[in-house]
Amino acid sequence: MKLFRMTARLRPRSVRAKIVALLMLPIVSLMALWSFAAVTTVAAIGDTERAKDVNSELLAPVAEFVTALQAERTAAMRYAARRSETGLDELRADQQSTDDAVKALREGLNSSSSDAALIDTGLPDRLDTLEADFSGLATLRAETTGSGAKDAVTTGYTKYSTVIDHAFAVTGALTSEQGTDATSEARVVLELSRVRDAVAREQALLAAATASGTLGKEQYARFVGAVATQRELLKPAVADLKDEHRPAYEVLLKSDSYTTLAEVEDRVTDAGPGPVSAAVIQGWGSSSEAVLKGLREAETDAGTGAAAKADAFGWDTLGASGVAVVLGLVGVLLSLLVSVGVGRGLIVELLDLRNSALEVAGRRLPQAMRRLHAGQGVDIDAEAPMRRLAGDELAQVGTALTAVQRAALKAASERAELLSGISGVYVSLARRSQVLLHRQLDLLSVMERRQQEQQNHAELYDLYRVDYLATRMRRHSESLLILSGIAPGRGWRDPIALSDILRAAVAEIEDATRVQIWAAPRVSLTGGSVADVIHLLAELVENAAAFSPPSTKVELRAARLRDGILVEVEDSGFGMNEEAMADANRKIQSEKVDLLDAKQIGLIVVNRLAGRQGLRVELRQSTNGGVAAAVFIPENLIRDDMPAHHEASSDGLTPATASALIQQRRQ
Incomplete structure (x- = not known):
């Protein structure tokens, strides 16, 4: 075993070293034979001189x-x-x-x-x-x-x-x-x-x-x-x-x-x-x-x-x-010259092939992929012109690499076309759903006002529940638009208090009563980021509620830091193993997302929203055995002045409060 390890350590690592070792072996053997002949000849000369002496x-x-x-x-x-x-x-x-x-x-x-x-x-x-x-x-x-x-x-x-x-x-x-x-x-x-x-x-x-x-x-x-x-x-x-x-x-x-x-x-x-x-x-x-x-x-x-x-x-x-000795010296010199020439040419060809492959893998192919993901067309023949299968084995390897590059570009182009088609379908379905949902929400508003005038609280509560479901459906349709790279139509021009944003995010899930909102810092977020932050927090809160027992609470709290705000969504569920946690964080933080991945679409939506607003999101193990999602909101999205119409925060979420937030989001 030790001999094997020693041999492995002495084995050449790079192709250059292997070629040099391969070419030098016969030269060294020839030099050894020549050295033996030279030593024998010198010994004969020495013997003759010594005999003469x-x-x-x-x-x-x-x-x-x-x-x-x-x-x-x-x-x-x-x-x-x-x-x-x-x-x-x-x-x-x-x-x-x-x-x-x-x-x-x-x-x-x-x-x-x-x-x-x-x-x-x-x-x-x-x-x-x-x-x-x-x-x-x-x-x-x-x-x-x-x-x-x-x-x-x-x-x-x-x-x-x-x-x-x-x-x-x-x-x-x-x-x-x-x-x-x-x-x-x-x-x-x-x-x-x-x-x-x-x-x-x-x-x-x-x-x-x-x-x-x-x-x-x-x-x-x-x-x-x-x-x-x-x-x-x-x-x-x-x-x-x-x-x-x-x-x-x-x-x-x-x-x-x-x-x-x-x-x-x-x-x-x-x-x-x-x-x-x-x-x-x-x-x-x-x-x-x-x-x-x-x-x-x-x-x-x-x-x-x-x-x-x-x-x-x-x-x-x-x-x-x-x-x-003379012929051996001539043979050694010729072998050395031929070996150096052949070895140098072979090394140069291999280095050119390696550099070409690295350029394709490190620059040209990623650039073409980025253009394809951005919706731009790519000329495959211009990016990877096909070579004729001729020449020696190295030339054939270069041709094979070009064929691989063309196959990758063709597959990526077809995938981009497929994604573009899927995005179009997403947008079409989302737009149609939004039209119907807006009409449904308007009808619900009329019905809620009529029941309020009649003071029929039971019917009003059921209407609020239907309103929750419609709001969730609208958020899902907005998720389709976000996955397609299109910003939803809703938005705010004025800053919104952080506490209202937390309530609005909770109002968009079905089990809103299970969420406990802790006192939030008295700050507001810029209007351009409110819709995305509400949507992102709603996805995380809904995920926490869905993967934790119905009898447990989901805690939502925020804290002011030196360079931003940290919002945490913590559940008391069954938790995630290290591999699943790493995979989820990779989906949230990766710059490239796979829209064809049907699993955990909510994490892909969070990825898109966080990237658009410059947020940092990370999942980690909670101290009580569940999962905690940390959302860091940078300082450039925060304003310390509070809106005049801001209401006092509470730890609970009543139907009246939820209705007010829903009405506010419809504006």
Whole structure:
């Protein structure tokens, strides 16, 4: 439930937001894919740059150190087997080369920007071991070439080879960062490095044997092992190289130097341990140097040299990912432009459609309705010209709205014509009824005067009752005129006292004796408002009497306020629920009334009268359980001067008083 509510809150509210979300979803997805390709490409560029840095700062110096140390090992073995000035000079020259390589490697380690632990978790320990080997070179040299050293050849060979193995361990850890597309696989290059070291070991062992004239059993075993390692690794490793790096090795394998090298290896192997004759090792020196040089050059081209030449922004690095990044960026931009264009056009069309609908609903249609209610004609074709059903769905929606507007105008026009006809019927019936009622009232007046002269009180009372009924009938006919929007013919020119107005209103209902009129303020109302106020109060008093028990009283009282007079009609009936009360007040206070509503026509009459005189009428719950109707008469209808003929107010309403009021209203 919480997830549903959160989703509902995040859901776009406006059409603009929904369209933007709908159009942005594929763009965001495309941008995510493009970002992934871009990040991958940038990572490849970074890997290439980092590999180049590792190659230049660490791998290349390590390879140079291994090459120098291999040469020093050969010279040290030769000098340890037979000491001579020439051998010592060669050894010192190789030692200087090794020292230079150590210095370059240390500078690379110090200037390297790569974290050794991030390259390989075991690399820091391997570098520490190699650093310890650097510090122990002096001791190693002393043990190998010192005048008192015993078994110098075996000891030197073992320790030099151990240092070289430590260097290869560092190389193996570093090759995890050497994986650029420009180089061959790091494993293959490392195997070829070990092939070159195997040849260098053969060279060192035979150099010692040549110098001493004898190849010992241990030296022979190591020589045979080096040969086996070299031959086992070389050809399979060459086959695994990239195509552009393989030719250099293939040329070397087919060269005379390598052929001679293999022949010497075979002769030494076949001869076994013991004295070394010149015939057995004939051609070894030049062939071994040439093979070592060729292996070194080919290894450099396939590994460190290729890495140094790698272009971080070249095709080998970027390749398809670079093309994907460029095409993806173009696709994102095109999608963004198309989406913005389509979305903006769609939003503009929707806004125009919304504005048009709001204009029709808020201005044009209400104005046309007001003209129709006022009895003016409306040209439907001019107000809502019909459009052809063409274009896209939005245009069709606009056409549908126009059709709805035309239907509403047509219905309102027909309703206005119907109301106009009904109003005409109301007026015709009311006029005819008024003529007959005036004649009836005149006849009743003659009969009342005759009975007064004869002092026949019983007959006179019955005539008064008939007079009440005729007066009510006349009020109902006047209601028809009021509903039709026509003012009744009756009226006063002079101000009338408020108390007389209250009595006159009570005199127009059947149960006038049930109404208790409380003392009214000594003020009068302007003559132009008297008829409407009497009629309005009569409707409210009659309604109160009709919807309350016959045994109860209806109270009519008035009070002077600062800005007008408040008249209240209160009954002790059964009351109204809140919904019925709100509906009645809406009918009384609404600016628009429905003449076709046959229910509570009296409230519609009250609405028309209150609107014409500027009165405010409201129904509310009474404190005794019934309904109280409050009528506020504004100050502009009130006069504080009392008419000279005004009689004293009373709480009751006698037949004589009622007759006097009726006679007064007939004037």
